Amino acid sequence: MFLPAGSIDETGQTVDARSQAYEVFRNVTTQRNYKQISTPVVEYANTFTNEIAGMKLQNMLKWFNREGEIEVLRPDWTTAIARALVNQHPSQLKWSYQGSVFRSDKDGIESRQAGIEIVHTPVFLGEGECLLTAIHYLKELNISSYLIELGHTAIFDELTFPLQLTSEEVDQLREAMHDKRRDVVYSIVINKGSKQIADELTSLVDAFGSFDIIEKYEDKWKNNRKLLEIIQHIKQLALLLKDSGVDEVSVDLGRVKNLPYYCGTMFRGYIKGNGATCFSGGRYDKLYEQFDESISAVGLAFDVDVLAENIDMNETNQKICIVASEETHAYAESMRQSYPNVIVDIRYNLPEVHQFDKVLEIKKENNDYKVVEK
């Protein structure tokens, strides 16, 4: 029997590392007072494709149900959680989840995520808690070499507002910004008649870096109240991370949203060794507008597959094999208590020596049990 392309049976270290990532995540989020939430893996496509959620149906695993409605395998956690949280009591502010998402535009179709959502919480507290949970989690996983990047959706919105772009032009310009395609950014804006905004947006393409960029733009935007508020908000978050021991904080002021529901700060975490994105998220109050709710909401999702690849899984626990028989099995089982932090396997035949650090054989002689080390 074969599996569809991209699907695979997994064993051993890959599964162990992923389980560890989930386990550590559960411990960290429990310690920080998150409540777990789970949503079904099958949802209506419209939950994700409506105008506010804005995901593409073509990238989802989908089918028609008996009523002719399109159902999908969950392509995104945040949108599903938003749908679910509308029915939850608002006194619970912090939620955590873990499980798979399914997208046909990603390698492997299924990818595993663990994430948090914080609702009904003041802006800075919610965003700070998201980022501090992220660094707490990475620390617990012993992942120390990473870069956290901050961005903000309103910078693009504020700078392009005077251009009175059509929605098609906004999409084109946002795509060019997303690709850091400076010549196209300049060309689109100059055609709208503003050299000043064309120059501003083109230079924003390169506005990524550390506190030097923040300070440069704090000075540059000192006479624009809205942009100054944004850069000072980003600076405050960056300082929170710095004061919490994060070595590398980066900003990308030219970053634009890739989903319509983002509306404010955006986060991303990179593993420095291989450049993999280990988490991403941001503010998405707008997502709740579809449910006629006005809610402060922010969250991020970790890519558990990426984390699992970067966890050091050197086995440190000693492995012991107890060779028993049907007659001595109960005694062998009772011996486990003597080895609380050791991996103990009971077998009826001698194993290959290299599989275990120690092999003990139980023999029964005159109603007495004798343990012999092999």
Next chain:
Amino acid sequence: MKPCIALTKGRIEKQFLEFFQSLSYDVEPLINKGRKLRVETDQFSFVFAKGVDVTTYVEYGIADLGIVGEDILIEHQPDVFNLFPLPFGHCRMALATEVGKEWPERKRRIASTFTNITKEYFRQKGESVDIVKLEGSVELAPILGLADGIVDIVETGTTLKENGLVIKDEFLEFSARCIANRSSLKIKRDVLTPVIESFQKGVAVK
């Protein structure tokens, strides 16, 4: 660690090396590389590949930067930063047919290496065509009766002319472009920014 640049083999490679030399970089090991596909210089690590593979190496972070034709970027839409045009590798995308042959009134068959670009071109014109994918020597298709026309890149037009084809429409203009891996640009900012800035200065001079 040295920045890794993926370079499209062939015409773009030659033009890039001239450009690179004009920026006072050492190109000696690159010119005398023989058949090697990976070459180290004092400052860089270079890999040489077909255009579409250049985008793959950059997308997956094997290479930090890539030099590739824009035709490849439009056709394959890799998830990379598509930074800026370079002052070489200029060409156009054109629809060409056999000289003196009537453009048939029935559904047309078009041969191309660039099937996505072809599909989008005819979609925008509101015309439904059959598209035949060819890997090269696309000019043969109308001559041998495989297709009514071709969509292909044109630099000087000489190949079309020598094969009895004529341009019916030109619809895109390209040059080579500098692309970057999305993570590398952020994580290796300190080493990549000076390189990118030197390329941009070179572009401005040209």
